[in-house]
Amino acid sequence: MKISLSRFMIHFGVYLLCLAAWIPLVAADNHGGDSSVSYHSQIVPILKRSCQGCHHPGDPNGDLIVTTYADLTRGGMAGESIIPGKPDDSLLIELISGDEPAMPQNQEPLSAEEVEMFRRWILEGARDDTPVEVDDMGEGNYPTYTVPPVVTALAYSPDGSTLTVSGFREVLLYDTVNFELKARLVGKSHRIESLTYTTDGKVLGVAGGSPAQFGEVQLWDTETNTLIKAMRASYDTVYGLSFSPDASRVAFGCSDQTVRVLSVEDEKELIKFDNHSDWVFGTIFSVDGSHFVSCGRDTALKLVEVDTGSFVDDINSSNKGYGEINTIARHPSKDQVLSAGEDRIPRLYKIFREIRRDVGNTDFNLIQAYEAQSGTIEGVAFSADGSRFATGSAGGEARIYNVEDGKRIASMQGDAVGVFAVSFHPNGTQLATGGFDGKIRIFDASSGKLLNAFMSVPIEPAGSEDVALVVTGMT
Ligand code: HEC
Incomplete structure (x- = not known):
């Protein structure tokens, strides 16, 4: 099977949730009575x-x-x-x-x-009698959950005050001192796949979409928690969102095998890069924003020039059988990219080639290959100072390593089944994990000790919410 087990589980989990907690409310079809064609x-x-x-x-x-x-x-x-x-x-x-x-x-x-x-x-005039879909979800009317959602993404705000967590149709903001729910940002995308802040923390970027319908990037004002804009692209969920360093552009990967780069200002599609041969899961920009790197199921790690959208280099030697690359992260201050996925081994690469390719296609850009993890790697993150990185794997484990010497600093049970997202607190003292069981866990980043664990969303007792939704729909 092409799709990795954990990704399948993410999708399956979300579908369960759709059935349990989301009923589209459609206004009465007011056609009828007359015999005109509908x-x-x-x-x-x-x-x-x-x-x-x-x-x-x-x-x-x-x-x-x-x-x-x-x-x-x-x-x-x-x-x-x-x-x-x-x-x-x-x-x-x-x-x-x-x-x-x-x-x-x-x-x-x-x-x-x-x-x-x-x-x-x-x-008769070719009239449109499509019923208006009533979608009153938003402030004050939030999605309800009877089962825990799979956590696919999480991110600390750059000032460390907020931990942002993916839900179903929404992202939830938690206070990092008392871990109380501060706000819920509800959008149109049913699935949230990627969360990332601009460097100045003023904008939260959310990428996702609704399967087989649309992909979407939402930009939220972090001061007012209001939607600045929602940009649609592709006809399926999108992945691996990143901002250019000046926050003027966003890049993300698509299931149609493309990477798109959009201008934030006017939402124009600047680049549609189609050199991958399978789904694209991750993107990052180089330190100066002149290039981006993308990765995906095709096992490739590609370097692309932003101004021209042209392919520059295959960063890794993808003929080495490393497997699908699920996730990448850029070193906070260097042109280095950490790549990880199916073969369980995190690899750190120089983004820009210094030694030319040879016939053996030697992995010359590789700086270091780290210890194999206990399962397919689904999430990686650097600490803000770039000295450490964390992994989350389908083995349910999260680990922290020294970037320099590859020494393992901590191993943590980050989820009952699989860890899909990891994020360091900006001050480097804590690591947050999320995954299949829907819980957020906060660990001490030095000792690996569990400091806190809480459900990512409020869970309602089964049976009550259907009634509530129907009543809402009828008023
Ligand atoms: C098997 C593929 C196929 C199916 C099914 C199909 N079309 Fe087409 N259609 C085409 C192609 C290809 C063209 C482009 C013109 C051509 O090559 O004949 C086209 C062109 C058209 C155009 C002209 C568009 C233009 O402005 O040039 C219309 C109108 C149209 N189709 C209507 C329909 C309708 C209505 C149906 C369903 C009842 C339909 N098509 C089903 C393949 C299809």
Whole structure:
């Protein structure tokens, strides 16, 4: 199986949660009574069955996308294919009609009734009667949990006052002195995969999305805990968010095998790097922001120039069978990247090559390979002073090492099953871990002693929340 067990468990855990705690609230469909053709209940099902396969956002044949009303009515290569009120002037009708209709291409033609339905819908004005989705989740109306969510990401704020933790559809902010819940930031992304602060701590970046729907990067103002903007990209969850040093750009990895770099100011996609051959899980910028490094399932660690978006180098020798790279972290002050994943061995590399490749493809950029962990590595982090790093693995363990001599400083049981995220307190004295069992654990970073453990989200007793949600939906 291609997907690693722990990643599968993350997904499985979140799906369980969807079933338990999230019911989309859809307003009553106010269509009915009259006999006009309904876009939502009559046209959309035909589009889904016979057209969407070749006209979806990932592969819009003829530049036509039929998955939303706005896209459908925008038209394709030839312009608008639907002229409201005028079926005979509408390209779409022309293409689906006749003895040998052009669309759906090379497939069973639509039935005469279905073609007639399209004609009438257009004649009646091609109206959009899609019901509005009521989504009133947010301040004061938070997701409810009956089972602990898998913790996929956590991060300390640079001033050390806040520990930010991933939830379902939200991130939760904990006070680092009394570990009380300070705030909950609810967004549209069902899954949160990555959390990172800008260096000045003014902005919290959250990356994730909703599977098979959209990927999203949310930027939150850390002073007011309000959403600055949410930028969408790709049609699936995104991973491994990083900010450029001046915080003007964000980079992240996608399941469509690309790395995207967006401009924070105007949300423009500056780079769509497509040199990976599998999902991309991690990104980091070089110290001066001139380059970024990306990693993923294809086992590669790639160096890319930011200005041109062009590929510069394979940092590691991926032919050595190191396996999928799940996570990377950059040294806080040096152009060095720590890479880790499937083969359980954390490796520290120079980002920029000093010795040219040879025929044996020797791993010349490698500074040091560390001790093997007890399971696939899912999370790594440097301490703020760069002297130590921590790992979290599918073995349920977290460990802390000296960067310089590779000496193990502490081993900790960071989760009952698997640790997916680790973060050092900026003052270096504590390490926070999160993983499969949904608990946050705080350890002393020198002794490895457990200082505190608490559930990442408030858990409701089973059975009560469905009623509550239904009542909310009806008022
Ligand atoms: C098997 C793939 C496939 C399916 C299924 C399909 N199309 Fe197409 N469609 C195409 C291709 C390819 C084009 C580009 C023009 C061409 O090469 O003929 C196209 C072009 C079009 C265009 C013209 C867009 C433009 O502006 O140039 C329309 C309208 C259209 N399709 C409608 C439909 C509708 C409606 C359905 C479903 C009933 C459908 N298509 C199903 C492949 C498909």
